[in-house]
Amino acid sequence: MKKSYMKFIIFDIVLLIILLLNSFILNILGNYYYMAIFLLLILIAFKFVFGLEKDGHRYIKDIIINMIIVYLISFIIYYIFGIFIGFYRPDNFLTFYGIRTFIIPFIMIIIIREYLRYQMLSKTEKSKLLTVITCILFILIELSASFNNNSFDTGYNIFIFIALTILPVISRNIVCTYIAKKVGYKPNIFWILVSELYLVFLPIAPDVGLYIRALIEFLFPFVLMYNVFKFFEKRAKNIPISYVKKRRFVELPILAIIVFTLAYFVSGFFRYYAVAIATGSMTPNILVGDVVIVDQHKDYKKLEKGEVIAYKYGNIVVVHRLCDIVVIGEDYYFYTWGDANENKDNYIIYPDMIMGDVKVKIPYIGLPTVWLNNLFK
Secondary structure, eight states: OOHHHHHHHHHHHHHHHHHHHIIIIIOOTTSHHHHHHHHHHHHHHHHHHHOOOOOOOSOHHHHHHHHHHHHHHHHHHHHHHHHHHOEEOOOOOOSHHHIIIIIHHHHHHHHHHHHHHHHHHHHHTTOHHHHHHHHHHHHHHHHTTTGGGSOOSSHHHHHHHIIIIIHHHHHHHHHHHHHHHHHOSHHHHHHHHHHHHHHHHOSOEEOOHHHHHHHHHHHHHHHHHHHHHHHHHHHHTTOOHHHHHHHHHHHHHHHHHHHHHHHHHHHTOSSEEEEEOOSSTTTTTSOTTOEEEEETTOOGGGOOTTOEEEEEETTEEEEEEEEEEEEETTEEEEEEEOTTOSSOOSSOBOGGGEEEEEEEEEOSTTHHHHHHHHHTO
């Protein structure tokens, strides 16, 4: 191993120890100004040990223009959906207190962090190991202020922390690492500032909820990564820039529509709702890990015996077959049976519990969701 590589690894290990001490003992990097100062000190130390490189990438402006187009298309789609699902007013940080305590130090953190990321990656040269180590280090930098602000006393809290914090941070840093290696630090500064601060400047935002927002935050960086990848793929084939720009207006809208349609589809905002089956009560017709598509607009008065329906029982969604319908005057009472069970369910299903009837079964694609739920029960 080269001597410079060993020095780089030692530098990373020292930073890792500092981050672990902060996460489990000191807990001072949760303050934005402290984090900015910490990153600045790392940058100064890195300059002293390794020196700094100039950013001489050719296609910075082209990539930033691509990102602007992606954001414009995404925001249009995002806010059109808001017309149907409603909006909410984000916290207003455009006050003297908000600008001083949040916006200014946050901008400082992003600029210093992405410049530091680029400098560290420039020293890794073609070493995949050092690139991966650097990516992991920056993931830990982002997460270092989060551990002491979350509770891990139950499996559910751990699952929430993974879904809402860890996964978006991982995807963001993977993409930032890729972009920094390809075109430097400036595009990363641009897209992260836009993605993190747009809610500060826009008066309303679609009310998608925390979980769907986390899904979007996890997927969207990969949309940008795909865009950068396709740009350089075209350049490698010596395809004219004018042709690349024409193709971009076709590819990006399709990709953005797929991402946001997926996010809203699984959230239940559309007429059809996807449910992953977690138990074997409907075996052999519906198996564990299958996903069923539920028509949420089916009138409960038109339901018939033998149909498979989805309903909410407490905090869970149950997919069972209708075995009996009792009508007394204007009141409807429903009874269900799991195909694999010996007896019908020992409770009454009321109309307000029914989500709809099952239309389609897609085998096995829900297995990852089931595995995660079982892991963190």
